[in-house]
Amino acid sequence: MKIQNLELEFFLEKNNISADDWNSSDIEWQTLMDIGIDHQSKEEQRKETAELFARIIQRCSKVHSVRWRVKDSEHLMEKIVRKTINGADSFNSDYIGINKDNYHEIITDLVGIRALHLFKDDCLEIDSYLCGIWNTKEKPTYYVRDGDETKDELEQFDVKQHPAGYRSLHYVFESQPLNQIVYTEVQVRTIFEEGWSEIDHKIRYPNFSDNPQISYFLRIFNRLAGSADEMGSFVKELVNEFESTARDLEAVKKENEAFKKENDKNIAEIDRLFTELDSSNGKHQSQTNLIKDLKAQVEKLKAQTQNSADKVHITRHSTGSGKTTTTSAHLLKLLGQYQYNAEVEQKSKRPTVKPKSVKKT
Template structure:
């Protein structure tokens, strides 16, 4: 079962509600662990071949299961602690957490043992807490793709990772995105299911036994896709090719939504920066005009002025008035031009990363076709942007600071 903590909720009130519900869930979990081996194998879709390969016996698993259920309350307390701390990170939108179901824990042990994973070779009721590192699982969700790096820094400022972080990437992700993870010494893996997610393992020790927690960091779009993928695919359509095909299309749509979110963020940052530059330009213009008007006023107030001086003063006053009228239009037009340049630069990134020579040669045909379509649409938009920028350049007012009178 999963719980969500979002920004702005009354934590103390919610904590009391959760404790009541969790107490009920803990009682129910005592009935969730299968009572017989046959029930356990059937419920978790484990065939006799896998069971035999695990070299386990039912009594061993029951000892682990009973000990685990006795620790549920402590595990929930640890999960709440992790969630409360992570929710305070500025880049985190919301936090989901869960405690692994007893049968899911036992099924995982059987599956890992059947694959001869060394880590699980000597697992028992005394050491399973240090072997299985996702008994407490949390997901830190964020809005923009690149916020995972800020969340990583925030996590590292509180806990030291117990294992090297893993960055799961999607087939066709850009080299720049992957390089960012490698520069931070992440293990980078191409996830077979196609989702992006960054996984960390941390620990806490509120009692005599150390408790591990797996923290998954991903965008809201990736979370939505993975939840739908899991709900639709399992347990009956895990091998259905038609279902997989449409879920892969949905996966690309989620990835494109993340990219669009990043582009919109870049655009708003550029607009904000341009607005600051515009305000500064107006202030500098007003300060310069005020200084010029002060100088003219001082010249005008001189009692002894020749005819030539008076004429120069009058000419200077006319130029100041002209400058006031024209400079505002010039600055505004320059701002618009910079916005178009920003749009063009952002769009160029899509074109560059979608060129045939930049694509991974192992990409499947649908992925390559998807990249070609993105590149064609981006190139069309780029041509329109360049045409509009050219038109605006031709209409751009003459810079009053550089104009010359004939």
């Protein structure tokens, strides 16, 4: 409907504004008409602004979908009336003196964008994305419901409890695509919260806003939407935990494969050393007993390694320096030390050849 053809009585009745409220408002009908007509004439320009914002926001990987709208002219006029009713809860002193020339600077949601996301914590990455592109007119507002927990990472927001229970992030961005500054309101919320708010807006606003039974039902619905968001976050964390566990198991498997390979290599070297020691001469009974004990340990180690071939575990030995190694590697080290000591011992027992004395003639 053309605003030029709008009559006051029809406007008040259609928008559920009483005669008392109209008389208490600080706005003249002609001024209200001029604002409505001007906004309607700029509708196409503001649609282009909305489409530009929507395209840019949709590029963010955490954004599931984007909705946009340009405020309806009659809804704009109705909002101005309610904001100028003296003594009403909706009264806003910023609207005093509003007119055709300054309304676009006072009303910040002429262009409205909704960026929807799946998981609650996605909003933080979306926040970084948005604030890296546009300048905010004011500090972003994080609306929560009474009883919601707030986190430390929300300190960059102005956290407020919404009287109707809305949960969302609100931004007012400033841009000037044409010859006039335009303020664009961007709301960031989850899909579940969007579903609840849409139903709440359709049912509650404006005719059932004071109905206690409707309000009670919508509060229950609001809690269900919040629970759905919590479930979504929980499922996401659960999947991340499963994936992390799978990565850890794969890492352990690869590590144990490397340990098993090292173990097999060490056992082969131990066998070689035993063969070399067995073939050596001059062994004492103590050496024979030690070699016998070492062989028993190696056979036991081989059996353990064979029995645990299909398990993601292999016996390790602490070196005392914070490092771990396979038992075979430790045994190989001991055996090598033993061989070295045995060689030193054998050398020390060789008879010393004294030089013959030379007789003088």
